[in-house]
Structures are given as C-alpha cells and as structure tokens.
Amino acid sequence: MDPTTDNAGYTGDAGTARASLESLRAEIAKAVVGQDPAVTGLVVALLCRGHVLLEGVPGVAKTLLVRALASALELDTKRIQFTPDLMPSDVTGSLVYDTRSAEFRFQPGPVFTNLLLADEINRTPPKTQSSLLEAMEERQVTVDGTPRPLPDPFLVAATQNPVEYEGTYPLPEAQLDRFLLKLTIPLPSRQDEIDVLTRHSEGFNPRDLHAAGLRPVAGPADLEAARAAVAKTTISPEITAYVVDICRATRESPSLTLGVSPRGATALLATSRAWAWLTGRDYVIPDDVKALALPTLRHRVQLRPEAEMEGVTADSVINAILAHVPVPR
16 A cells, blocks of 8 residues: 555554554543543444444543544544434534525534534434434435535444433434444543542643643544555454354343344454454454454343343343354364
8 A cells, every 4th residue: 555645744554554543542541541442442433434332421531532532633523412302404404595695505514524422312302313324324414305425534422321311212223233332431440530630630621632732643544544454454254253153142142132133243343353453463363353242242232121130231141152152263
C-alpha cells in the first residue's frame, strides 16, 4: 500500500497507523481514567465500520470518552440527548423553507457527523429509535425521497442506563443486533476514583479537552490504512468453524430463548480480525475470538425469564459456551 497523507499530515501507512491507534489509549487517558477496554472497543468498531452500545450508570464518563476519542482522532462529533418528545427529523434533519430563495432546502440533522453520541437512546420512543436504523445500516438518510450519504468514518455510540428503567423504551432485538459491540462501562476502582477527584481538584475541566493536553494522534488516513490492513488479516477455516460453533451453541443453550444470528457470527469474525491486527498479527487465533466474544455477542442473546430469576447473565452463558466449545489447534 502506498502511504497517503491527509490534510492534518497523518500518514496512511499501515505500520504507522497501528502505532498511532495504539497511542490513542495514552492520549485519551489524559481526560478519562481507567477505561482502556472501552477505548479499545471503540477503535475496533471504527476499524470494522460498526456501532457501539455503551451501558453504564450515570457519571462514569461515557460522554467524555466519546468526546476524547473524537478529539484524539481529529474527527467531528455531535451529541443527541434522546427524550420522549424527540422526533425522527430532530435526528436526521428536515426540509426547511428558505424565504430568500422561496425554495425548500435540506437542513442536516446531528446525524451528519463522524462520531454521533446518542445519549440515553432508550428514553425515546421506537419511531425515533428507528430513525437511526437506516443511518447505521446504510450510512445514509432519506428525506423526502432523496438519499443523503453520511460522512466517513461514521460511528454511533449509543448510551443507556442499566438501572433506571421507568419511562424507558427498551431497544428491540432487531436494533440491538445492528450494534457491533455492547461495552459495559464499570464504576472506577478506588485508586482510579481518587485519580479522578485529584484531577478535578487540580483544575481539570471536562468541557475543555485542549486545556487537559489532549491532542490529535491519528487521523482519517490512518484509520483508512488500518481498515485496509485488517481486511488482509488471514482467517483460517478452523477459526471460521470455531466462530460458527460458538454461535450455534448459543442457539442450543437451555438458558436462552434467542441465540446469536448469522449476522452476529459475521460480527464476531470481523471484531476478532481487527483485534488480531491491533495486537500485531496478520492472522487470527482462538484467543482473539475469545477476547471479543463477550462485547460482540452479549446483546445478541436473550435470557429465559426463569434463568434470569436464578441470576444467570448473558455474560455467564457465553463464558460457559467458550469453556465448552472445542478450541482448534
């Protein structure tokens, strides 16, 4: 691949791209403490052209994480606060009448960005939730019969609160399946929380990332070069069969009413490939599949009510399947 250079001066060489993407964690850590797995998950999603569902209680820096990632990659970002009265046109944009030209013109909505933060997506009705479906799947929106392409890269990072369900509209399985990854954002450890408070006492302002020292360390050309390199990462027939066996086992689990679809199997193969490349290999091994199985599959399965009452979780079912399915040698 011939190196290319974007407007910011970042090279499109695959080796340079990997080094730049690896430095994202250190750069984002200037603003966000202790969320390395979530940063890695977002990078994997960008490499796979997928979308991410972020789940965590309020106040664990979900919004700050997305803003910091956009700043470190020098990408445009917008935020939508989903509410019960939000309309689809508030997401996609609409035609407005221009009195000067006496014509209708299209006013783009916030979905026209690189990183879209869909905050508390489960607080808006299904009609508005579904307005994101075409954008996520087709990377375009259609208004008044005219398709309008979205920028590239484009990633939806949707957040939801796992503990406050009153007045919410749970995402249907069809929409959940369109998220490449579901990342859980945990509460920080004691030391991480001390570090957070120390930063704030020293004057850290989460609304001013530039003052925190956050700088762009990669650009769109690096991302494009990385995607091309990921596409060349080798997947053996044995690894493909291993992914299929894991997904088929979810459909036979007595704890689940809904197993992983073929789309989910394709997603696991793609995320394993991206993870293999990020760790410096040009081929996928079983450990790559295991590393990405939980975030890729946990939102694609549905527990039986009796299993849920017994304390069984999607993660525990998937872990049991990973322990049971034979690993290729």
